[in-house]
Amino acid sequence: MNISVLGCGRWGSFHSWYANHIGHVVTLWGRESSANLKRLKKTRQNDYLTLPPEVTLTSDLARAVKTADMCVISIKAQEFRSLARQLNSYKAIRKKPLLLCMKGLEIGTGQTLTAVGREELGSDVPLAVWVGPGHVQDFIRGLPNCMVIASDNIELTRLLVKQLTSPLIRFYYGHDLLGTEIGAAAKNVMGIAAGMLDGLGYGSLKGALMARGTSELSRLIEAMGGCKMTVYGLSHLGDYEATLFSAYSNNRRFGENFITHAPFSKLAEGVYTAEALIALSRKYGVELPISRTVYDITHDHKDPRKCLETLFLRSVKDE
Template identity: 60%
Template sequence: MNISVLGCGRWGTFLAWYANKVGHNVILWGRENSKNYIGLKETRKNDYLSLPEDLELSNSLEKSVSFAEIIIISISAQELRSFANQLKSLNGIQGKTFILCMKGLEATSGKRLSQVFGEEVGKNINLAVWVGPGHVQDFVKHIPNCMVIGSENIEITKKIVQELNSDLIRFYYGQDLIGNELGAATKNVMGIAAGMLDGLNYRSLKGSLMARGTREISRLVRAMGGNDITIYGLSHLGDYEATLFSVHSHNRKFGQAFVEGERFGKLAEGVATVKALRDLSIQYDIELPICNAIYEIIFENKNAKETLEDLFLRPVKFEF
């Protein structure tokens, strides 16, 4: 099968490598002037992997889209709307299957990424999300993991899983798009909180963060029409190891750098997501104490140590 991956950052480049590894013809697209694309063009490798010879690199969006039956998108979540608008103007996108591989919410609207994509490209397209735990650094060492493919059409889900399942990534069928997307996005916010606890030498509070964080987000998922049990699956709780504890997690590293007064130069999607969650909390009248605390620390200059202590050492109440 022909597959194109749009976006040649750390994750997008891995996805192209992976699709090639499981036997597909692959084009990896990047913007001509992007640092990632220029580096791959010159050396055919990045910090994590080398591209196989039969994997094509292209900066032509039109060519990459027309080539493929399955199109995987891996760009910044906040750029998705303008990028989808760009895709809409290309010929022949109907009938193709698009997979969104970013974990975030649109900061300005609080909308899930499948909603954003559908609004721009149109409802009558095959659309799925690919979420769950896993780091490029582990996958390229052949350390396996479990992930989720979810869509509103089970036949599309099954087709994608059939084409991409392997010994390296075992896929599960996602049955709740709302829960899977919200879960994947919000685990990045919990990752920032975990990094802040690391930076404050409060690592032992990460267990409390996991327990309370899942409860908090499950309430929001239910209010938004999803299944609250989804949060305890791979898209959220299952991704905690890779986000709350991993040395590789950008969101955890951002949180730690933030409380240590250091600058973190890479993309941490949780920063934009926590803005969206602030609005969703108000819109759905759901208390999100952890998300709210992270918002106040990042955007309102609240003291991280005091805010997080107050959060976890709140007045006595029933656990459930």
């Protein structure tokens, strides 16, 4: 299969490496101005991996779309609508599966990324998501993991799982697209909260964070029309080890560095997702105490220690 990966950051470069690793013909696209693409063209390397010479690098989006049987999209979640509008101008995109590998919700609308894609590309474009636990650094070392591919078309899901599964990544079928997307996005917010607990020396509270985080998000997913049990699968709870505990987790590291005032230059999608979740909380009338606390700290600059101690140590709740 010819696979074009759109986006050449940490995960986009990995998806290219992985697709080539399991035998596909791969094109990796990035914008002409992208420092990541320039570095890859010059050295075939970034901070995480070395791309094999078989992977074609290009800044020509039309070419990348035209030559693909499937497009894997791995960019910043907040940039997806803009890219989707670009893709909409290419007739070749219409019947190609688009596999979204970002974990986020759109600020302002609170929409899932597949909902954004349908608005911009039409309801007939085959859309799916690839989410779940794992870090590039571990995969490159040959450490296996389980992930999930979800769509609202089981035949599409089966096709993508068949094409992408390998001894390195075992894919599960996701039947609840909405719950999968909400859970995958929201786990980044929980990652920030975990990092803040680490920064305050309260890492022992991560068990409470896990229990209460899954509970509040299950209520939101149910209110939105999804299956509340999806949050306990690979897209959310199954991703907690990689997000709440790993040294490689950008969201956890952001939260910890936020508390310790250490510089942090990596992308932490959970900052944007917290804002989107607060909008959904209002819209659906569901309280999201942990998401609200992260939002209050990162956006409204409230005192982290006071907010987190109130959330976990002072409030009296039924379990």
